[in-house]
Amino acid sequence: METLVTIIRVLLAAIFIVAAVTKLRDHAGTKKAAVSFGVPESFAAAFALVLPLAELSAAVMLLTVTTSWFGAVAITVLLAIFSVAIAVQLLKGEEPNCHCFGQLGSEKIGVSSVIRNAAFIAPAAFLVARGSAKQGTEIWNLETQAVLVLLVAGCIALILVAIGMLQRISAKQDELAKRIDILELAAPIAEVEREHAGHPHDGLPIGAMLPEFELKDTDGETVSTATLFGDGKGALLLFVSPTCAPCKTLVPKFREWAPELSEKLNLYLITSGTADENIKKFGDLPTSPLLLQEKREFADAVNAKWTPSAMYINAKGRVASHISAGDTAVAELVERIREADLSRDHVRFELPNANGGLNRVEIGNEIPAFSLPTIDGGELSDRSLKGTETLVTFWSTTCPHCKAMEPELKRWAAGRNGDSPRLVMLSAGEADEHKALEIDAPIALDEGNLVGAELGMYGTPSAVLIDEQGRFASEIAVGASNIWLLVGKKPL
Numbered sequence: 001m002e003t004l005v006t007i008i009r010v011l012l013a014a015i016f017i018v019a020a021v022t023k024l025r026d027h028a029g030t031k032k033a034a035v036s037f038g039v040p041e042s043f044a045a046a047f048a049l050v051l052p053l054a055e056l057s058a059a060v061m062l063l064t065v066t067t068s069w070f071g072a073v074a075i076t077v078l079l080a081i082f083s084v085a086i087a088v089q090l091l092k093g094e095e096p097n098c099h100c101f102g103q104l105g106s107e108k109i110g111v112s113s114v115i116r117n118a119a120f121i122a123p124a125a126f127l128v129a130r131g132s133a134k135q136g137t138e139i140w141n142l143e144t145q146a147v148l149v150l151l152v153a154g155c156i157a158l159i160l161v162a163i164g165m166l167q168r169i170s171a172k173q174d175e176l177a178k179r180i181d182i183l184e185l186a187a188p189i190a191e192v193e194r195e196h197a198g199h200p201h202d203g204l205p206i207g208a209m210l211p212e213f214e215l216k217d218t219d220g221e222t223v224s225t226a227t228l229f230g231d232g233k234g235a236l237l238l239f240v241s242p243t244c245a246p247c248k249t250l251v252p253k254f255r256e257w258a259p260e261l262s263e264k265l266n267l268y269l270i271t272s273g274t275a276d277e278n279i280k281k282f283g284d285l286p287t288s289p290l291l292l293q294e295k296r297e298f299a300d301a302v303n304a305k306w307t308p309s310a311m312y313i314n315a316k317g318r319v320a321s322h323i324s325a326g327d328t329a330v331a332e333l334v335e336r337i338r339e340a341d342l343s344r345d346h347v348r349f350e351l352p353n354a355n356g357g358l359n360r361v362e363i364g365n366e367i368p369a370f371s372l373p374t375i376d377g378g379e380l381s382d383r384s385l386k387g388t389e390t391l392v393t394f395w396s397t398t399c400p401h402c403k404a405m406e407p408e409l410k411r412w413a414a415g416r417n418g419d420s421p422r423l424v425m426l427s428a429g430e431a432d433e434h435k436a437l438e439i440d441a442p443i444a445l446d447e448g449n450l451v452g453a454e455l456g457m458y459g460t461p462s463a464v465l466i467d468e469q470g471r472f473a474s475e476i477a478v479g480a481s482n483i484w485l486l487v488g489k490k491p492l
Contacts, residue, residue, distance in 0.1 A: 002136045002137050003136070003137070004136075005127070005130065005134070005135060005136035006135075006136035006137050006138075006139065008123045008126065008127065008136075009062045009063070009068055009072075009127065009135065009136060010062070010063070010139060011123075012059070012062055012072075012075060012120070012123055012124060012127075013059040013060070013062040013063050013071075014059075015059075015120065016055045016056070016058060016059035016062075016075060017055075017056060017059045017060075019052070019055055019100060020052040020053070020055040020056035020059065021052070021056070023048070023051065023052035023055070024049075024052045024053075024056075027045075027048055027049065030048035030051070030052070031044045031045050031047075031048040032044075032097075033048075033096065033097055033098065034047045034048050034051075035362060035365065036094075036096030036097065036362050036365070037085050037089065037096060038085075038365070040368065040369070041368040041454060042368060042369070054074070054078065055075075055078065057071075057074070058071045058074035058075045058078065059071065059075075061074070062075070062127075063139060064138065064139075065135045065136065065137065065138055068127065068132075068135035068136070069127065069128065069130075069131065069132035069135055070132075072124050072125075072127035072128045072135075073128055075120075075124045076121060076124040076125050076128055079117050079120050079121045079124060080121065082100075082117055083114055083117045083118070083121070086098070086109050086113050086114055086117070087114065089109060090109065090110070090111075090114075093341060093344035093345070093347070094364060095108040095109055095110065096108070096109060096362070097109070098113055100113075202303055202323065203302055203303045203304060203311055203319070203322055203323035204302055204303060204319045204482065204485060205319065205474055205475035205476065205477045205478075205482055205485075205486070206318075206319050206320060206321070206322065206348050206350065206363060206474060206475045207318055207319065207363065207465050207473050207474020207475055207477075207486060208318065208319045208474065208477060208482060208485035208486055209317055209318055209319075209485050209486070209487075209488040210225060210228075210302070210313050210317050210318070210319060211225075211298075211301045211302065211485065212224070212225045213225055213298050213301070215270070215291040215292060215293060215298060216291070216292050217289045217290060217291055217292070218275040218278065218279055218289070218290045218292065223268070223289065223291055225317065228266060228268070228313070228317075229266075229313075229315060229316075229317050231266070232315055233264065233265050233266055233315055234264075234265045234266070234312060234313055234314045234315045234320065234342055235265055235266040235267070235268060235312070235313045236261065236265050236266070236267050236268070236310060236311075236312050236313075236334070236337065237268050237270055237302075237304075237310065237311050237312075237313065238250075238254075238267070238268065238269045238270065238288075238308060238309075238310045238330065239270045239271075239299050239304045239306075239307055239308060239309040239310070240269050240270070240271045240282065240307050240308050241271055241272055241273065241307040242271065242272075242273040242277045242278050242280075242281045242282075243273070244307040244308060246307075246308055246326065246327045247281070247282075247307055247308045247327075248281065249327050250308055250327050250330060250331075251281075251282055251283065253331060253334075254267075254269070254282070254288060255283075257334055257338075258288045260338065261334070261337070261338070264337070264338075264342055265312075265337070265342065267288040268288065268289055268291055269282060269288055269289070269290045269291065270291050270293065270298060270299060270304075271290055271291070271292060271293070272292070272293045272294075272295060272296055272299075273292070274292075275290070275292060278290050278292070302319075302323075303323065304323055304325075306323075306325040306326070308325075308326065308327055308330050309323050309324060309325045309326075309330070310323070310324045310329075310330045310333050310334070311323050311324070312333070312337060312349055314342070314347065315342075317488075318474075320347060320348045320349065321333060321348060321349035321350070322349070322350055322351040324349075324351065329351075333349055336349050337349065345364065346363050346364035346471075346473070348363060361455070361456040361464060361472045361475065361476065362472065363471075363472050363473065363474065363475065364471055364472065365471060365472055366382075366469075366470055366471050367382050367385065367455060367466060367470055367471065367472060368382065368454045368455070369381075369382050370382055370451045370454060372426075372444035372445070372446060372451060373444065373445075374442045374443055374444045375431040375434050375435055375443050375444070375445065376435075376442070376443075378442060380424060380426075380442050380444040382470055383470075384442075385424070385466050385470055386468065386469065386470040387468055388421070388422050388468060389421040389422070389465065389466070389467055389468055389473070390421055390422050390423075390424055390465070390466045391421045391422070391423050391424070391463055391464075391465055391466075391483075391486060391487055392424050392425075392426065392455060392457075392463060392464050392465075392466055393409075393423065393424070393425050393426070393461060393462070393463040393483065394426050394427075394446075394449075394452045394455075394457035394459075394460055394461065394462045394463065395425050395426065395427035395428075395443075395460055395461060396427060396428045396429060396460045397427065397428070397429040397430075397433045397434065397437075398428075398429065399460040399461060401460065401461055401479070401480065402460055402461045404480070405461055405480040405483075406437065406439075408480075409423075409439065410437070410438065410439050410440075412487070412489065413439050413440045413441050414440045420487060420488075421465065421486075421487050422441070423439075423440075423441040424441055424442045424443075424444070425439070425441055425442070425443045425444070426444055426446040426451060426452050426455075426457075427443055427444070427445060427446065428445065428446065428447055428449070429445070431445065456472075456476050457476055459478055461478075461479065461480060461483060462476055462477060462478045462479075462483070463476070463477050463483040463486055464476050464477065464486075465477075465486045465487075474486055
């Protein structure tokens with residue numbers, strides 16, 4: 001029994017040493033994970049350092065008999081806290097990355113995370129229950145057989161880690177191969193200009209309103225924005241083309257998805273070309289109408305430059321996913337939607353590095369605490385933003401794009417109704433210059449972009465939507481057209 005207890009100590013220590021070291025090696029990722037679990041932004045950097053150091057200290061204590069019991073207590077407490085934090089996020093309907101093993105094993109939390117923690121708590125609690133006097137033998141006193149067991153266990157662990165890394169590398173290669181296939185298939189298609197398409201996942205910012213549109217279906221009936229959400233359900237928009245080879249491979253999947261998805265959302269195929277050639281290519285899909293663009297006007301409006309692509313729009317008509325481009329990515333988005341509860345607040349389907357990696361905020365999280373004086377002698381703070389949906393813009397009097405947007409922003413601020421978000425501005429420059437703008441909105445000077453950076457904004461003009469509870473309700477919108485879509489206004 002003493003040998004078994006020692007082996008348990010060593011294995012637990014090894015696990016927590018790996019967890020601590022990988023977190024320390026990826027401090028930025030650990031900080032981001034901490035914020036997603038509710039740690040205030042101002043404390044996240046310190047927390048991301050203290051947590052792995054605590055894990056490392058507990059692991060080291062397990063390596064000697066005299067301190068092992070204290071290490072086991074510390075690990076049991078840490079695991080219990082982790083489990084409660086994960087359970088709280090799951091009950092809220094959130095699935096942040098746990099980052100438990102840094103970049104070595106970062107993944108979204110789920111029931112499996114709770115089960116894994118329980119598997120670690122069991123041996124730690126066993127050590128605690130034995131008391132400080134029964135913690136096995138010192139490592140250097142282990143018999144040859146026990147040492148061999150540890151070596152075999154270590155080898156198995158290394159093999160499992162290697163397999164996991166190879167699987168992730170293989171998945172990345174598969175995704176890269178798919179993107180190359182899309183490029184090769186797209187090259188000979190003259191009707192779609194792709195030289196200015198950008199990244200295939202660069203769509204509208206999550207939280208933006210879907211641009212208004214009117215399209216004809218294959219029967220000549222008009223479908224508009226109002227029609228799309230008239231039944232209180234969201235919509236999955238699939239962008240296809242009769243000349244797109246990968247789109248053809250999705251046709252059997254359309255037929256498989258449509259009956260099940262129709263209970264949760266409306267499914268539309270947005271295409272170009274004539275009704276006849278699209279019906280010939282995609283067949284008769286009664287639960288998934290084919291909507292015809294004259295060219296690619298609607299796809300371009302939402303920046304869906306590639307086919308096939310898909311995006312999810314929630315029941316409020318707001319963008320709730322990044323663009324998923326390619327048949328594999330579309331299938332993955334559909335699978336995530338099938339498993340999700342679409343009725344929860346801030347449900348969204350994000351992709352890493354989409355929209356140029358501009359998403360520096362965690363939608364649904366409370367905004368960081370701040371306070372700035374306004375140019376009229378008032379105060380702008382995180383507390384003052386609660387109670388009403390608010391559009392926070394980041395501005396500069398020396399920015400030519402801001403200047404171009406100024407007249408329309410002034411008209412919108414003066415004429416907005418009670419249902420529209422209120423406007424507040426963070427800006428740089430002189431107070432008198434801003435007073436001369438005569439914009440009907442609180443303006444606070446944020447020299448050095450200290451508060452703007454905390455809110456995720458780094459360029460001008462940009463904006464973010466804050467909900468009534470003071471939580472991020474959108475990604476960062478950059479440029480006038482995207483900013484207007486946050487408030488449901490037609491881009492100029």
